[in-house]
Amino acid sequence: MIEVEGLTKRYGDVTAVADVSFTCAPGTVTGFLGPNGAGKSTTMRMICGLTPPTEGSATVKGVPYRRIANPGRHVGVLLDAGAQHAGRTGRETLRLTAQILGVDPARADRMLEVVGLPAKAARRRVGGYSLGMRQRLGIAQALMGDPSVLILDEPANGLDPEGIYWMRTLLRDFAGRGGTVLLSSHLLREVEAVADRFVVIAGGRIAAQGAKEELLSRHGGTRVRGEDPGALGAALTGAGLAFRTAGDGAFLVDADAGAVGRAAARAGVVLLELRQADGGGLEELFLSLTAAAAPSAPAGATGKAEEAVR
Known part of the structure; x- marks a missing residue:
């Protein structure tokens, strides 16, 4: 369970996120959608305790993320696949994660198999990985602690069509076993295929949220x-x-x-x-909700706002 209540983040006179509230229930995939600079990444960083909110709160499994003992055993997080150490091999990366989390090191090889990274790739240094391979490794790292919650920011970037299909299957299976998934992605058709609920953010504010069928049927007329x-x-x-x-x-x-x-x-x-x-599906709904929702930045604050809400 993820519960977000009134999250707000201000950087000086720039409001990156304003009064954002939503819930992600067990057994569901929630698609978190919005244009570039809408505040998605800032919101996810606040949920994960990486960015302190100006106002509001977020809990994962009933407590703030920072108060979860050994959080990787409960919450799998992938916010930036490029943040992995370039000098380690894929297997070394996962075995170090296993050591930190206190899980069986043999789980590293099992997770490499789950995400489709073969033995040859596992022996390569991460600095030589393609973006798609880094995404697969990042998902393997998020799954190492056998969590019940996944928080993923653009996990399908760099994946080919077969990889995107694999991702969809993995997330649906995870939710089907009672897991909670919060998924941010620009691949709207894939989000439409995998998500049960949508939360749409624009200009730092919630533009719409609800069950997929409800939002799409309401838009179609x-x-x-x-x-x-x-x-x-x-x-x-x-x-x-x-x-x-x-x-x-x-x-x-x-x-x-x-x-x-x-x-x-x-x-x-x-x-x-x-x-x-x-209706035109999620793409048409997304465009109609976000087209005019983003407020104008104060004079001279545009660059600061763009940097703040990434």
């Missing part, structure tokens, strides 16, 4: 087609329902099917089609 399009359009207008033409004689209405059906019935319009519209 209702598709309706009537025997008399003119009469149907007049009925919708009379009911105060906003709509647009779909191009095949149907209308896309910004309302639920019940409201649309009642408007048509009151006007005596015969309907040929009434159903949830096929």
Whole structure:
């Protein structure tokens, strides 16, 4: 369980994160989404105790991250795959992690196998790894303590299509065993495929959050087609329902099917089609929520803000 309550981070007169609250429950994958500079990484660093909040609090498994004894045994974290020591081999990196966490060193080889790093790669120095290999090693490191919570910031960067599919399967299996996953990613289609819930942040504030089906269906609206399009359009207008033409004689209405059906019935319009519209998926939802949400930075503060919210 991850609980975030009113998290705020200010750097002088720049507010990087403002009053952010959400919960990630066991058995779920939560997609944490937002444009560059929205405050995602700052929020995740506050959750992990790396950046002190100006206001608010965050707990993992009921306590602040910094108060968890041997946190790697409970929470697997990957915030920057490039932070690994370039001079160590992949196997040395994981065996050192095992020593720090107090787990069986043999688990290092098991985790290398889980993340798909072969023996030859495990013997290479991390400085020679590709970004995708570093991501796999970082995930192996996050899993070394057999945690029940994963916090991952852009873990799919550098992965090829097969690696992205592997990542999706791994996270769904982890959640399926009761684990809690907080996942930040720019790969919206992959987040849509793996996540149960979305938290969308823009301009340092929550733009929307909720179950995947709820948010996507709310954004899609209702598709309706009537025997008399003119009469149907007049009925919708009379009911105060906003709509647009779909191009095949149907209308896309910004309302639920019940409201649309009642408007048509009151006007005596015969309907040929009434159903949830096929929205543009997570990508369209993301763009609509974040397009105008980011506030303007104070004069002279743009560079500082960009640096602060990474």
